[in-house]
Amino acid sequence: MAAGLPTAMDRPHFIGIGGAGMSGIAKILAQRGAKVAGSDAKESATAEALRALGATVHIGHAAEHLADDATCVVVSSAIRADNPELSRAAELGIPVVHRSDALASLMEGLRPLAVAGTHGKTTTTSMLAVSLSELGLAPSYAIGGDLDAPGSNALHGDGEIFVAEADESDRSFHKYAPEVAIVLNVELDHHANYASMDEIYESFETFAGRIVPGGTLVISADHEGARELTSRVSGGPRVVTYGEAEDADVRIVSIVPHGLKSEVTVLLDGEELTFTVSVPGRHYAGNAVAALAAGVALGVPAAELARALGAYTGVKRRLQLKGEAAGVQVIDSYAHHPTEMTADLEAMRAGASGRILVVFQPHLFSRTQELGREMGQALSLADASIVLDIYPAREDPIPGVTSELIVDAARVAGAEVTPVHDKADAPTVVAGMAVPGDLVLTMGAGDVTDLGPRILDRLQSK
Structure with missing residues (x-):
């Protein structure tokens, strides 16, 4: 099942099109047939990758870069109010759309899986994108980093699953309505936007509350902040916990390092399952188990997904x-x-x-x-x-x-x-x-x- 192109996104203009989050949305829109344009502060391999898809990418920010027939201007929270292209949009009456709203519109009609947490989002989203693709499920995905080449941070797939990295830094993840959501951990960060842990918890509670009826929250049983969040969302979506804690629903039995790889054994539905994680470290093993639990929640067979997770060999940076x-x-x-x-x-x-x-x-x-x-x-x-x-x-x-x-x-x-x-x-x-x-x-x-x-x-x- 392929999603169509939202009408307001026919001719989008992205300010800061080379950014990790912005370029992914621009790429998917271009692959869906939109006439994509935008600007960025400097030339980059990502800009070239977008041009290869037919996008017009200007270097530098100037009012004349915004075409009069643009149907919307897409911005992130990093774009300052005095940006000349933003000012020109106001003069022309062109709607301004936040990056998160643009991404949310791309998920409509699909089965969204949103990956949130203070750390590990990009890796876990990438693991899911690679493994689901390996299984022939043709997911769409939008990631905060490139997999193996410039511009590989996003793809429009023909399948029904859309995997997205959900950014908490500016509360933009409140815009999504996932069928399955992952929360890897909850810690205080982004101090310009959050003054306390209470504000962080409230923000993640709002995100969890956006899970569609009948959906699932996959959340760590090992991290203190995640356990606190779990206690706060009781009575909401179905909760599946994962980790090394004895009470985890998907329990990590062992993580055995082998050089820069690990062999991970989990207890899932009463049966042990062992698979390889092709990147080093316990935290990456934990990310893989989160991905496994989320895929299973979407109906992907556990043994097949566990095997496919071994195909993930890392993401840039x-x-x-x-x-x-x-x-x-x-x-x-x-x-x-x-x-x-x-x-x-x-x-x-x-x-x-x-x-x-x-x-x-x-x-x-x-x-x-x-x-x-x-x-x-x-x-x-x-x-x-x-x-x-x-x-x-x-x-x-x-x-x-x-x-x-x-x-x-x-x-x-x-x-x-x-x-x-x-x-x-x-x-x-x-x-x-x-x-x-x-x-x-x-x-x-x-x-x-x-x-x-x-x-x-x-x-x-x-």
Whole structure:
């Protein structure tokens, strides 16, 4: 069963079309036959991938980029009110649609599966997209990261299932009405939008309340915040818990690491089921079990889905191997919250034979202000770290908030840490530290990912 094209989306214009969330929606619309256009701040492989689908992509933001016949303008919460294309839309009377509303419209008439949580959304959504595709179910999907090539973060499939990453950062996941929803964990993050854990819980409660009648909430039995949420939504949708906890409905019996893979055994409906997870770390094994439970809730046979989950080999920026030079592996991590940082460092420690060296770039001033101490503590799990200046993304600086907060906390925790204020210097510093057998982890949600190839080049020329 294929979904059609919403009339208001015939000729959409995306402001910030190259972003992870925006580009996915644009891609699906283009594949459904829409005349897609948009703009982005800089040229990228994603922009090229969209052009290959017939989209018009302008570089830079200017009023003249918005065509008079556009049926809507799609924006994310990151777009500022003074954007010239947004101002032009107001002049022309063109409706402005939030990214989440556009995504919600694409799910209409299908069986939506929405993946939420403070951490692990992209990985879990990707696992479902890959495994359901492997089974020939032809799902549509929209993910916050590329699977294996630029622009592979979304696809319009001919099947009836739509798998979507559900973003809590700006409460936009309240727009979806899933048949099955996953909540991986619930922690305080996105401090510019949430002042307390109570606000976070209220937001996730609203999301859970959007599950359609007869639908299912799949939620962790291991994470404290998720268990609290479970107690708050009792009497709502059918709840299926998963995890290592003894009372989990889908209980993880064992996770046995094998290099950069794991063998996972679960107890499901009274029977044990063992399958391979082709990425390292307990947290990725847990994500796979969440995906398994959600697929089963949609009616996918458990044994078939478990086998297909082994086909998932990772997503860009989620412990992605960038290469090896001079006996040193360079791996890229999107981790930017202390919990994510700890999980990725523990996963790398389990599979590494030599030292772990981290190049960490803090993401957002607000996050650093609230969680800088915990970030520093997480870096103590590495053998040595370089800490770059804060990547501001959409935020303006906060007086007194710098990466030195993390450096100081890391040193208090006993970590060996070096501040580097010019990102261009980082490859030389890393190359001077690394020896054969070491593993270098570039870590953060900003442009630290660009350093991987440069570090490899510098290592090669040692």
